[in-house]
Amino acid sequence: MKIFKTIDAMRDFVMTARCEGKTVGLMPTLGGMHEGHFSLIRAARAACDVVVVSIFLNPTQFAPNEDLDAYPSTPHADCDACESLGVDAIFTPDVETMYPQGEATEVQVPALARHLCGKDRPIHFGGVCVVVSKLFNIIPAHKAFFGAKDYQQSAIIRKMVKDLNVDIEIVVCPTVRESDGLAMSSRNAYLSAEEREQAPALHGALQLAREMIASGEKDPNVVLDAMRNHLATHAPAGEIDYVNLFDPDTLEDVATCDGPVHSALAVRFGGARLIDNMRVDGV
């Protein structure tokens, strides 16, 4: 497994592979890898000749009041895991390599970023769009793999890629969950024992929405009230940032639950802000 820290060497590796007729898969990460990341690497390994993992804790997608400094960083474990999963190359640049200074270019999908997590995190998706654009230009892969847990992120990246004719197929892989339903996340490490016990209520609320809609409930407000009650009962330590039922493409709130409906929610447990989502219309 090769480890690249410079942009030119990383790009040369990928362009050489491409020109040899190999398909290249990219999995961008912030580090702090867990089983959710590993499942993405396995999907890339199965689909591509060459698998590249980027490990870069991108500062520009964190606001000053967010958890950049606390974010789990486990570079040695990450590299070992990548090696054992058959990754061909890791890209692990310094912040100075990615942001030499004086950056002024903005990439945004405002129509999708203003919903859901974008309300609480107004600079987040702009930072994501810029760093993903950079990574796609440094690592011109055929396919890039993202996790379904970050639904809004993958919706925004898919839209950006389509609108700008980026020549990369975005592959979204299913959320990996603990046995009690909690979605795998680097941020689960922040939870106290009590919070960890309550955290599966996010998944429970999503399942409840799915069941209610399957049973014929069409009124989004009735479903949302039930989801909030579920959280209040099963996760009293959690503070709801948002619970939404929305159109899977536009991310706009739905007026009725008789078409395509996706649900997403964000709940804070102390310093840990957990998110989860699910298609809830039975599709």
Next chain:
Amino acid sequence: MKIFKTIDAMRDFVMTARCEGKTVGLMPTLGGMHEGHFSLIRAARAACDVVVVSIFLNPTQFAPNEDLDAYPSTPHADCDACESLGVDAIFTPDVETMYPQGEATEVQVPALARHLCGKDRPIHFGGVCVVVSKLFNIIPAHKAFFGAKDYQQSAIIRKMVKDLNVDIEIVVCPTVRESDGLAMSSRNAYLSAEEREQAPALHGALQLAREMIASGEKDPNVVLDAMRNHLATHAPAGEIDYVNLFDPDTLEDVATCDGPVHSALAVRFGGARLIDNMRVDGV
């Protein structure tokens, strides 16, 4: 010479050339080609193995009150000229191919776009950044050639390419002028005979600034007043949009003319808005 109208065929052509070890040069145009464009094609021809010219009158860089509908369109003459200059491929997509509908991604360099032409044309450079991003993704060339006449455009594109790690070298070629100094422009076709006679005053004002600074004038306001007087005298039919003296990198107005100074101006003659620029500090 090949002519491509679809994105996939255009990209395949370029990727095949790249993988054969050939260098690829791109020259994006709006069509309506003149000697200024031809000089860029010659520069690309001299520097690259394969030369691609895109001809696409991009609607998103024109505001509703601007001259999209009047913009010169000479597709047959453009193709003939490209062929005779040794162009290898032309990319001439329909609007529907480039903008299938529902686009929502923004690419901007606000710190550079808010000056000069960006004040009169608030949506212009956003449209340029998006279409150039798309073209760079469709035609992944080694070098892209732009004219120095559009100084702010090339400054913004260079910044965008650097910030996003786009793997394309931006080559800026000198402005081509008529014998009386008027910068070649598709929009010169809009000028009446009287306006055409007065239009070289733009170049004259820039030369005057250069002479004054070379003679030791340090006060930008003195130089700007002289430039405006020159225009009022020699181009009474013209209405000044702006005349500026600015830092070549930041595009911010200079407080004194004893460092690097660039000058740019925009003057309207009826429906024709002409621009020109020059490095005026003697470098």
